[in-house]
Each structure stands twice: as C-alpha cells, then as structure tokens.
Amino acid sequence: MHTHRDLTGVLLGTLFGLGARLILMRSDYRQYPAYPHGRIVHIALGLIAAALGSVAVPSLYHKNYTAITFLSLAAQQFREVRNMERTTLNAIDKMELVPRGAAYIEGIAVAFEGRNYLAIFAALITSMTSIIFPWWTGLAAGFLSLLVVFRFMRGKTIxxxxxxxxxxxxxxxxxxxxxxxxxxxxxxxxxxxxxxxxxxxxxxxxxxxxxxxxxxxxxxxxxxxxxxxxxxxxxxxxxxxxxxxxxxxxxxxxxxxxxxxxxxxxxxxxxxxxxxxxxxxxxxxxxxxxxxxxxxxxxxx
Missing domain, CATH: 3.30.1360 (Gyrase A; domain 2)
Known part of the structure; x- marks a missing residue:
C-alpha cells in the first residue's frame, strides 16, 4: 500500500513539476530559448528537476536522508545552468546590432535558474500531498502549485x-x-x-x-x-x-x-x-x- 502511494506521489509530482516548467517556458519575439534545440535542453532540465523534487518526499518519508544530498547536487547543477545561459547570451550579444546589455542577460540567466527551482517546488508539494493524503488531494495541490508558478511568471513592466x-x-x-x-x-x-x-x-x-x-x-x-x-x-x-x-x-x-x-x-x-x-x-x-x-x-x- 505504501509502495503504491509512493509511486503515485512520484508520478504526480513529476507530472506537475514538468508542467510548471512548460508553463514558464515561452519563445517570444526575442526567440530565446530557440526552437527546437533550446527548448529540448530546458525541457530535459525541467524533467530532471521535477523528478528530483518528487522523489525527495518518499525518500525523506522513509528516513532516507541521503535525498538531501541529491537536492544539493541539483542546486549546483542549476547554478551551472545560470552560468551556461550567461555565457551563451554574452556570445550572442556580440552579434546583435542593438545589444541586450549585461543587466538584461543577467536577468534572463537568473530567471532560467529560478524556474527550475519552481519546478522542484511544484513537484515537492504535489508529491508530499499525494503521499500523506489521498491521491486526489495531490491533484488539487498540483493545480494550486501551478497557479503559484503562473503568478511568478508575470513580473512588472515599464x-x-x-x-x-x-x-x-x-x-x-x-x-x-x-x-x-x-x-x-x-x-x-x-x-x-x-x-x-x-x-x-x-x-x-x-x-x-x-x-x-x-x-x-x-x-x-x-x-x-x-x-x-x-x-x-x-x-x-x-x-x-x-x-x-x-x-x-x-x-x-x-x-x-x-x-x-x-x-x-x-x-x-x-x-x-x-x-x-x-x-x-x-x-x-x-x-x-x-x-x-x-x-x-x-x-x-
């Protein structure tokens, strides 16, 4: 029974965590991330983030505290994502007739790092609710977490x-x-x-x-x-x-x-x-x- 509940929590958490990352990823007039290869990279990272967030809950629930180590490794990897985006955009910026500028590039790099953490958050909340309570409450928590993620997507403008x-x-x-x-x-x-x-x-x-x-x-x-x-x-x-x-x-x-x-x-x-x-x-x-x-x-x- 516990194994079935754990599996349900992991699957729902991964699903909603990946959904959160997909909601946050848009290629607009700036054409970044590029389609399709740039999107594939970020979808893969979002899936990894969602899986880590959802698996951490049953691991901690069964007193397997090594899951904390995996989360810390994930944080390190997502910091590398930030550095990767910064390096890529700085290289592209040299080819622009009107450059973005260092502040804009840093803002984009921080956003890409933060969105993976939001995917972990959505997966963590969904997985935890599904394991502790009936599975349908996990669905409700997952949709609620997507609303929170959508709120973070809409920042202020000029x-x-x-x-x-x-x-x-x-x-x-x-x-x-x-x-x-x-x-x-x-x-x-x-x-x-x-x-x-x-x-x-x-x-x-x-x-x-x-x-x-x-x-x-x-x-x-x-x-x-x-x-x-x-x-x-x-x-x-x-x-x-x-x-x-x-x-x-x-x-x-x-x-x-x-x-x-x-x-x-x-x-x-x-x-x-x-x-x-x-x-x-x-x-x-x-x-x-x-x-x-x-x-x-x-x-x-």
Missing part, C-alpha cells in the same frame, strides 16, 4: 512605473532633441534626414521617485532599446554609430527620451513595445521607501 508617449524629433542646427530633451549632435546632413524621416521619438515619464531611479539605470535603458529594436527592427548596419537607437535622461525632470529608427514605422507599436519591457531585477530601486523607513532613526557608531 507600464507599471511610467507613462509612455511619443514626442517629436527636432533639430536645432546639428543638435537633436526629442521633445525638450537634448540627445546628441548629428553632424552629417544625410543622417539628420534619415532620422527625421524614419525616427520615432518616445518620452518615458516616471510615476514616482522609485521609478525615476529605475529608468535611469543604464541596464534598464539598454533593455528598452533592445526590445523596441527586436520588435520593430532597426534601420542601420554596422559602422553607423549615429543611427543606433539612443536613450538620454533629462536630469531636471527624470524623464527618459528615446529615439529609434525602426524598419516598420509604427509609433503605436513602439509605445506598446516600450510599455511591455520587463523591469530588470538589477535595475529596480526603492529609495523612497528606504528614506521613509530611515526617518526618525538615530545614527549609530
């Missing part, structure tokens, strides 16, 4: 912290402005004509002090430029530094002005692309909360 709108691109002599924000000096008349014809100006206005610091982060700016260029294309080739998408901060207002030269001229799509850029964990700052917590505290030392 639209949550800032207002995005288009702004006219204008030239004052050789100086280029987006709205009232100065971006750079464009010396060649040919480049100015291309920018005036094909360029889209965008202004990102932060909603509060925390958002102002976040969008000022260089890694977050580069992520915005990369996502917009990936979704709309970029009108440039190598050796043309003045045609690369650019972002510049207005120091007095905290606004971030962008200029991009897309292959497809669609200002509404450009706004949607900026609004859907994920907030990078390395870029998020909360100085307002920190200052509020620090009010009234005496200095020590």
């Amino acid at each position: 639209r949550h912290i800032a207002d995005v709108q288009t702004a006219p691109i204008r030239f004052d002599g050789h100086n280029m402005y987006v709205g009232d924000v100065y971006l750079m000096n464009v010396g060649l008349k040919e480049n100015r004509e291309i920018i005036e014809k094909r360029g889209i100006g965008i202004v990102i206005t932060p909603k509060n002090g925390n958002a102002r610091v976040t969008i000022a982060n260089l890694g977050q700016r580069q992520a915005i430029l990369y996502d917009v260029s990936t979704r709309l294309g970029v009108y440039r080739d190598t050796g043309e530094p003045l045609l690369i998408p650019l972002g510049k901060l207005a120091l007095d207002t905290g606004q971030l002005a962008l200029v991009t030269l897309p292959r497809e001229y669609d200002p509404r799509m450009a706004i949607a692309a900026v609004e859907s850029v994920p907030l990078l964990e390395a870029a998020v700052r909360m100085p307002v909360e920190a200052n509020r917590q620090g009010e009234g505290r005496a200095d020590h030392g």
Whole structure:
C-alpha cells in the first residue's frame, strides 16, 4: 500500500513539476530559448528537476536522508545552468546590432535558474500531498502549485512605473532633441534626414521617485532599446554609430527620451513595445521607501 502511494506521489509530482516548467517556458519575439534545440535542453532540465523534487518526499518519508544530498547536487547543477545561459547570451550579444546589455542577460540567466527551482517546488508539494493524503488531494495541490508558478511568471513592466508617449524629433542646427530633451549632435546632413524621416521619438515619464531611479539605470535603458529594436527592427548596419537607437535622461525632470529608427514605422507599436519591457531585477530601486523607513532613526557608531 505504501509502495503504491509512493509511486503515485512520484508520478504526480513529476507530472506537475514538468508542467510548471512548460508553463514558464515561452519563445517570444526575442526567440530565446530557440526552437527546437533550446527548448529540448530546458525541457530535459525541467524533467530532471521535477523528478528530483518528487522523489525527495518518499525518500525523506522513509528516513532516507541521503535525498538531501541529491537536492544539493541539483542546486549546483542549476547554478551551472545560470552560468551556461550567461555565457551563451554574452556570445550572442556580440552579434546583435542593438545589444541586450549585461543587466538584461543577467536577468534572463537568473530567471532560467529560478524556474527550475519552481519546478522542484511544484513537484515537492504535489508529491508530499499525494503521499500523506489521498491521491486526489495531490491533484488539487498540483493545480494550486501551478497557479503559484503562473503568478511568478508575470513580473512588472515599464507600464507599471511610467507613462509612455511619443514626442517629436527636432533639430536645432546639428543638435537633436526629442521633445525638450537634448540627445546628441548629428553632424552629417544625410543622417539628420534619415532620422527625421524614419525616427520615432518616445518620452518615458516616471510615476514616482522609485521609478525615476529605475529608468535611469543604464541596464534598464539598454533593455528598452533592445526590445523596441527586436520588435520593430532597426534601420542601420554596422559602422553607423549615429543611427543606433539612443536613450538620454533629462536630469531636471527624470524623464527618459528615446529615439529609434525602426524598419516598420509604427509609433503605436513602439509605445506598446516600450510599455511591455520587463523591469530588470538589477535595475529596480526603492529609495523612497528606504528614506521613509530611515526617518526618525538615530545614527549609530
């Protein structure tokens, strides 16, 4: 009876753990992980994570504490997954006309590592519930764990912290402005004509002090430029530094002005692309909360 219950728990745990990993894996406009080989790698790792999480429960239930060793080895392997993703994306980034940037790459690498841990979590909860209680409660726990996993999948984006709108691109002599924000000096008349014809100006206005610091982060700016260029294309080739998408901060207002030269001229799509850029964990700052917590505290030392 116990053997049957253990097997049921392991099978259900592995099934829901793998399901959690499949839910978290999507190839979107960034085309990463690539199809099919990149997906095969991550599906295999997700299956291993789910199996480890589900097998750990009956092992510990029967006082076989060596299962902890397997979980620690799994954690080490998934840290190697993070390093693998970082190395791969850094190599790919050198071939991009508009690079992702180090902060974006680190965020993606951390996400791939964390998603394997979520697969272990789903498998662990499902397996434990199936073994301790009737098997149908394990099904309920498995679906509940998938809801938790789905919640972790949906992070915040630029639209949550800032207002995005288009702004006219204008030239004052050789100086280029987006709205009232100065971006750079464009010396060649040919480049100015291309920018005036094909360029889209965008202004990102932060909603509060925390958002102002976040969008000022260089890694977050580069992520915005990369996502917009990936979704709309970029009108440039190598050796043309003045045609690369650019972002510049207005120091007095905290606004971030962008200029991009897309292959497809669609200002509404450009706004949607900026609004859907994920907030990078390395870029998020909360100085307002920190200052509020620090009010009234005496200095020590």
